[in-house]
Amino acid sequence: MNSATDTVLEQSVLGSRRLSNLLVAAAVSIGGIGFLLASASSRLGRDLLPVGHAADLIWVPQGLVMGLYGIAAVLLATYLWLVIVLDVGSGINRFDRASGEALIRRRGFRQTIEVAIPLRDIQAVKVEVRDGLSPRRRLSLRVQGRRDLPLTRVGEPMPLAEVELAGANLARFLGVPLEGL
Incomplete structure (x- = not known):
């Protein structure tokens, strides 16, 4: 949603x-x-x-x-x-242009995990698609000075069209390039 x-x-x-x-x-x-x-x-x-x-x-x-x-x-x-x-793994991805910050929040076993990133540090939105025995379809943020930060749920792969659309919308909102397609 x-x-x-x-x-x-x-x-x-x-x-x-x-x-x-x-x-x-x-x-x-x-x-x-x-x-x-x-x-x-x-x-x-x-x-x-x-x-x-x-x-x-x-x-x-x-x-x-x-x-x-x-x-x-x-x-x-x-x-x-x-x-x-x-409900481990549930959470939100919140991108706020007014405050200039992205907040990635996930529920863990004993605590909530939060990562705040300045929007200016986001270099691109990356779409990873790998089919085969263990398929992977996920969105991640390419952040300056950090590893790629995954944004989508773990487990069942999302439909390809849904991943592409979500990636394109996020890249357009953030004003950064979309990689991986």
């Missing part, structure tokens, strides 16, 4: 609250609970799962290993749900 006036351009950045992350966290949670129930079924000799016959598993080593897998999955699921609840 973008909002713009003559002097301010503000872009919101999607964080970890995406459908794909919710589905992965749910699948890992269900799998972890399933492994723990299979392990408990093996130890107690009673089927605690509605499918299969986990009580027939030998406790050592099968039931024990299933329990370890279950613990690992539950810990991973806890981490994934925490990242989703905190």
Whole structure:
């Protein structure tokens, strides 16, 4: 979502609250609970799962290993749900011509990360497009004396037309060249 006036351009950045992350966290949670129930079924000799016959598993080593897998999955699921609840990675890109400053803000685990850049230090808006096994489509700022500063969300690649349009609009607003196309 973008909002713009003559002097301010503000872009919101999607964080970890995406459908794909919710589905992965749910699948890992269900799998972890399933492994723990299979392990408990093996130890107690009673089927605690509605499918299969986990009580027939030998406790050592099968039931024990299933329990370890279950613990690992539950810990991973806890981490994934925490990242989703905190919405890590969400934030804003705010470009203010009146104050002459760009503010990039992202939510982290324990704190908010803010980077303020004078607009005069921005040399260009860079569009990175890489297709293949691990595709990348992102916008970044080329800043004098610093590494390129990414502006778009991490994870799912944005459609190419959307990246190009956002880059062109930002470059036009800032009055800098658009690189990478």
